[in-house]
Each structure stands twice: as structure tokens, then as C-alpha cells.
Amino acid sequence: MRSDPDLAHAAAQGNEAAFAELVRRHQGKVRGMARRLAGSEATGDDIAQVTFLTAWQKISTYAGGTFSAWICTICWREFLQWRRRQKLEIEFDETAEIIPFDRSADQNEMRMDLTRALETLSEAQRVCVVLCVATGLTHQEAADVTGWPLGTVKSHVLRGVALLRTRLENANVA
Amino acid sequence: MREQDAYKDLSDLFRVEDNALPAEPFTRQVMHGVRKQKMMRRFVVGSLGFTGAGIAALQLPALLGEWVGVDKTVTQALTTAPTELSTAAVNQLSAAAMSNPMWLAIAAGAALCVFAVSAFERA
Numbered sequence: 001m002r003s004d005p006d007l008a009h010a011a012a013q014g015n016e017a018a019f020a021e022l023v024r025r026h027q028g029k030v031r032g033m034a035r036r037l038a039g040s041e042a043t044g045d046d047i048a049q050v051t052f053l054t055a056w057q058k059i060s061t062y063a064g065g066t067f068s069a070w071i072c073t074i075c076w077r078e079f080l081q082w083r084r085r086q087k088l089e090i091e092f093d094e095t096a097e098i099i100p101f102d103r104s105a106d107q108n109e110m111r112m113d114l115t116r117a118l119e120t121l122s123e124a125q126r127v128c129v130v131l132c133v134a135t136g137l138t139h140q141e142a143a144d145v146t147g148w149p150l151g152t153v154k155s156h157v158l159r160g161v162a163l164l165r166t167r168l169e170n171a172n173v174a
Numbered sequence: 175m176r177e178q179d180a181y182k183d184l185s186d187l188f189r190v191e192d193n194a195l196p197a198e199p200f201t202r203q204v205m206h207g208v209r210k211q212k213m214m215r216r217f218v219v220g221s222l223g224f225t226g227a228g229i230a231a232l233q234l235p236a237l238l239g240e241w242v243g244v245d246k247t248v249t250q251a252l253t254t255a256p257t258e259l260s261t262a263a264v265n266q267l268s269a270a271a272m273s274n275p276m277w278l279a280i281a282a283g284a285a286l287c288v289f290a291v292s293a294f295e296r297a
Contacts, residue, residue: 023204
């Protein structure tokens with residue numbers, strides 16, 4: 001199986017099949033991230049699509065390293081742009097307002113629990129939990145993606161994970 | 175212990191969700207967008223290129239006209255240059271000889287040397 005950097009190199013030469021393989025490999029992660037950040041499946045998929053189109057345009061700037069971190073950085077920027085367009089100016093701190101999720105299409109029960117639990121976190125905690133726990137970035141990568149200090153990311157992940165566990169346990173008990 | 179190991183159970187839950195998303199329709203949609211973008215780019219670059227080529231082609235007659243003029247001047251200058259140079263040299267030499275006959279003797283000596291060398295070279 002070809003590695004991500006190999007595929008990215010081929011895509012940079014104009015190989016569409018190589019890029020399609022990269023999309024196939026990373027679409028789940030990117031769509032999951034965008035859906036959880038935006039709080040809506042449809043919007044999340046739109047952001048993910050724009051993310052991959054931007055990645056195609058900028059594929060020659062990918063200079064090795066973790067492809068996941070690179071594509072997640074693009075996804076984060078696209079999410080911020082979408083938010084700017086939505087004019088939702090919310091401060092990224094622990095006292096931030098919680099954005100309600102649009103969960104009309106949710107069916108799966110566990111998914112519902114996860115989504116609900118995620119929804120109860122402050123936005124900064126949710127962003128850090130989505131990047132580190134759901135998307136699998138390291139704390140350092142998440143700090144690079146968001147531009148937040150490493151200590152802040154670590155503390156948001158720690159608190160967010162603890163809260164998420166409590167909510168999920170409560171949901172299971174109920 | 176890696177930092178991710180502390181919440182591996184939660185990461186697995188999220189991964190199950192992400193893996194359940196059907197990849198093919200989304201990939202097809204993205205690749206359709208990529209092809210559309212590529213075609214649009216080709217169209218823009220192609221039309222700009224053709225416009226540039228058209229503008230350049232329109233300038234060509236004027237450019238050729240100028241070039242013929244330049245060409246004529248250069249050819250004329252090159253043809254007349256040896257004649258003018260030799261005339262000027264003879265004039266200079268005779269002027270120098272008239273002012274001082276010693277120059278004439280030097281020139282004759284030099285010419286004799288050149289003639290002798292070239293005669294022996296040919297032999």
C-alpha cells in the first residue's frame with residue numbers, strides 16, 4: 001500500500017487517482033471533524049468537501065509529515081471561514097457560549113450519546129476534544145492547527161475528556 | 175504512556191462513527207469538484223493565452239515592418255564599412271606621410287615584412 005506522502009507527491013504531479021485515494025483514506029476523519037465542529041452533518045460535509053478541494057489546489061505545498069495534521073489544518077481554517085460567514089463570533093475560552101447542535105438526522109443511539117455529550121462541552125473544550133480525541137491529533141499538532149498554546153490545549157483536552165466520560169456514564173445509567 | 179492512550183476508549187467510539195461514513199459517494203463528489211476546478215482553470219489559462227497570442231499576432235505586421243527597416247540599415251552599413259575604412263586608412267597614412275616621411279618608411283618596412291612572412295607561409 002502506498003504511503004500518504006507518496007500519494008501526495010503523485011497528486012502534486014496531477015495524478016487524480018492518487019488524490020482520490022487520499023480522499024478515500026481521510027474522508028471519515030475530516031468529515032467527522034467538520035461535522036462535530038460545525039454541529040451539523042450537512043454543513044460538516046460541505047466544509048469537508050471544500051477542505052479537499054483546497055487540499056487539491058495546495059497539494060504541492062505539503063512538505064511531508066503527518067498528512068492527517070496537514071488536512072486537519074485546512075479543515076480547521078475552512079471551518080473558521082464558514083463561522084466568519086455565519087457571523088458567529090464566540091470567544092474561544094472556557095466561559096464561551098455553547099453552540100447547539102442540529103441533530104435532526106441522528107439515528108444511532110450511541111452516536112446520539114456522543115453527540116449530546118460533546119454538545120455539553122464549552123466550545124474550546126469541544127474543539128480540543130474533537131481534534132485530539134476524535135481526530136487523533138497529538139496535543140502539539142492540535143496546538144499547531146489552532147494556534148493555541150500547548151498548555152491550553154492539554155488542559156482543555158483533560159477537562160473535556162473528564163466531562164465527556166461523566167456525561168456518557170450518566171447517559172448509560174439513565 | 176502516549177498522551178492518546180489516556181482516552182483510547184473514547185477515540186475508538188469516535189473512530190467507529192467515522193468509519194461508518196460511506197466513502198465512495200463523498201469521494202466521487204470531491205473528484206467531480208476537482209475535475210470541474212481543473213477544467214475551469216484550463217479554460218481561464220487557455221483563454222488568457224489565446225487572447226495574448228491574438229494581441230501578439232496583431233502586432234506582428236508592425237513589428238516586421240520595423241525589422242525590414244532595421245535590416246536594410248544594418249546591411250548597408252556592413253557593405254560600405256570596408257570601403258570607408260580603407261579610404262580612411264589611406265587618407266590617414268598619406269596625411270601622416272606628408273607630415274613626416276619617416277612614417278612612410280616605417281609603413282613600407284612593415285608591409286615588406288608582412289609580405290615576406292605571408293610569401294614564406296604559402297611556400
